[in-house]
Amino acid sequence: MIDFRYHLVSLIAVFLAVALGIVIGTTQLNGPVLTNLQGQVTALQTDKRALEDQSRELQAQLDDVGSFDEAVGPALVEGTLAERSVVLVVGSDDVAPDVLEGLTALLGSAGATVTGTIRLTPGYGDPANDAAVEAYVSGPGRPAGLAPAEGTDPAGLAADLLAEVLMVPPADAGTAGPVPASATSSVLAGLEELGVLSRDTSSVTPADHAVLLTAGVPTDENALRRTEALVELVTALDRRGSGAVAAGDPTAIEDGGLLRALRADTSVSAVVSTVDNVTVPAGRISTVLALAAESRGTTGAYGSGEDTQPVPPAP
Known part of the structure; x- marks a missing residue:
């Protein structure tokens, strides 16, 4: 005869199985997901540094143009x-x-x-x-x-x-x-x-x-x-x-x-x-x-x- 104890043990076994599956699944997924996220962060940091370098180069070019215009301005407007x-x-x-x-x-x-x-x-x-x-x-x-x-x-x-x-x-x-x-x-x-x-x-x-x-x-x-x-x-x-x-x-x-x-x-x-x-x-x-x-x-x-x-x- 199936009694209450049997049902209790069955439920505990089910919950243990679910918990074990979550732990095993998380452990298996953590590695690839974490690696992927780290890769994306690294790529974004690289892009950010590249854009900062480009911005500095463009600003330097603008400064050069401005300096040139300022230097030749008096001659261009003379008279x-x-x-x-x-x-x-x-x-x-x-x-x-x-x-x-x-x-x-x-x-x-x-x-x-x-x-x-x-x-x-x-x-x-x-x-x-x-x-x-x-x-x-x-x-x-x-x-x-x-x-x-x-x-x-x-x-x-x-x-x-x-x-x-x-x-x-x-x-x-x-x-x-x-x-x-x-x-x-x-x-x-x-x-x-x-x-x-x-x-x-x-x-x-x-x-x-x-x-x-x-x-x-x-x-x-x-x-x-x-x-x-x-x-x-x-x-x-x-x-x-x-x-x-x-x-x-x-x-x-x-x-x-x-x-x-x-x-x-x-x-x-x-x-x-x-x-x-x-x-x-x-x-x-x-x-x-x-x-x-x-x-x-x-x-x-x-x-x-x-x-x-x-x-x-x-x-």
Whole structure:
């Protein structure tokens, strides 16, 4: 007769058999599986080291190219802006100091005179400042003798007044010439009091050309409004003088970036040149050559972005 003890022994035997099978199976599989995993890890480590070596080699090549461009830059631009003047407008806090310094030096090599540098604060184009800016540029901020500013919105009014006091009209413009330096100083001082700009240089006087430097993509709640204000400003600078160039880093051609906005508007891209790699020596060379091209009536998009030329056409 089969009793309870028999069933108990049978169950124990089954569980022992299962446990023994698991132990034996695991022991047999551990070796091949572990070896395979170790092989994959080793291969990945090898690939990682190879990619790191490749990255270092490519960076070294880029550094060599950058060093070469920096070395030959002065010779490439020499004389291209002889007897011309340029005012620099820094439109973003993200513009690196070495970009500004490098471009200033290169403009000197081209024979240009940098008449000053102004820096737009985050308050430029901020709707919170609209009323004060409009009241200033339409009233006490406008020097005597200047015609009413063009534009219907505060950003347009400010852009037109700034362009009028910062730019030297072209010889064929049929105007009396640039405003007095005192008028430029007065307008800039007033806008500085309103917190929309500051002056990097003690003196700022009118110039033939303007370069507006930008970087990154604004992300605050007024980002779109500020970008639109900068588009109006660089367009006004170009219209009032002998040509303007907007130069920025590669991120400025992304959605929301100033260069993207300028290139997307065909009416603007037809008159304002853009450079999207000013952070490297080649881009600063292109910026200087783009100004020279603007003085000849040639506008273009330069750099490494889509639908651009690597460099402006030779003189």
